[in-house]
């Protein structure tokens with residue numbers, strides 16, 4: 315899909331891409347139907363990803379990571395995962411791309427030693443719990459509380475739609491610690507599997523991404539030791555805001571890669587599929603449509619690549635990331651909808667990847683901040 319040569323990747327990135335592809339071809343592609351049936355990823359997939367060095371890209375070497383110090387490796391990994399399964403890109407991305415910065419930047423030495431080696435090896439799978447049943451867009455209004463009791467904190471409340479929620483060993487949970495201070499009264503806690511009072515619902519029944527585990531989490535008088543506070547008390551909201559641009563960039567990377575892959579598969583299909591004695595892709599309407607979609611992807615890719623480079627230079631703003639996130643989600647959804655149409659009736663059959671991809675993609679306009687919230691951020695930046 316790329317008439318213009320992309321210039322952001324060098325030889326090391328492409329060698330890394332090959333190792334990711336090899337892992338996906340060997341461990342994931344042949345078993346995708348089993349993962350869909352199982353509503354999740356078996357732990358050995360995580361452990362194998364750990365062995366390959368995919369999970370510790372941001373983690374310092376002394377804790378088992380590679381401290382790549384180059385977001386392009388995260389981007390390559392996200393691109394390749396999203397070509398196979400958006401759900402996999404999401405579940406694994408939550409871990410290596412979204413939770414990693416919290417556990418590297420905000421943790422104490424003791425926490426690093428406890429959590430990071432397992433994080434890198436795949437023995438500790440992580441999740442992040444921000445959204446609550448009462449709302450996700452207005453994060454500052456979250457209702458889960460943590461009240462100090464001696465050296466501990468007592469956590470009460472619930473989270474919903476949490477990716478990896480059912481299987482995670484460690485969840486970074488945002489809770490209110492100062493009732494009167496709204497955004498300035500939120501703290502992050504490391505909630506670990508097995509803590510008394512921490513329970514989860516069954517994986518949620520979603521429209522798409524059946525192979526990802528998305529769950530509700532419940533906290534009933536969960537006693538959290540002070541040693542599990544992540545970052546400063548009452549500074550959790552700022553910590554989340556500082557890290558959301560990377561989360562949104564990561565989704566932009568996977569959105570556009572997934573759309574490009576499915577469009578490429580669709581082009582192959584419409585070259586073969588015949589109607590009225592000719593390949594359906596050669597009807598002028600379809601040819602122009604596909605030209606339009608390919609252009610949208612390439613132009614969007616150029617913006618996303620610029621954002622990746624800017625992020626490497628610590629120059630990516632929250633507004634740039636918001637633009638990349640909503641735009642690519644829209645492009646992805648538009649492209650996939652047209653791809654379904656181009657497949658005709660087969661495009662509506664679950665047996666066909668295009669049908670599943672179309673359902674899987676719907677959520678990219680919702681998660682990690684909805685398209686409306688992205689536009690709100692952009693509009694505010696424009697002084698509106």
Ligand SMILES: Cc1cc2nc3c(=O)[nH]c(=O)nc-3n(C[C@H](O)[C@H](O)[C@H](O)COP(=O)(O)OP(=O)(O)OC[C@H]3O[C@@H](n4cnc5c(N)ncnc54)[C@H](O)[C@@H]3O)c2cc1C
Nearest residue numbers: 442443444445449450451475476477680681682683684686
């Ligand atoms: C599959 C999946 C995985 C997810 N994974 C995670 C996860 O791992 N961790 C996590 O914490 N969360 C996760 N989420 C939650 C996700 O981030 C939220 O669903 C999202 O932020 C929206 O919050 P909400 O669902 O409460 O919608 P609401 O906040 O209730 O919004 C409802 C509608 O109102 C609109 N709206 C709200 N405010 C405004 C406004 N100011 N202006 C205009 N429109 C507005 C929204 O855009 C939306 O259309 C996941 C969600 C899904 C579906």
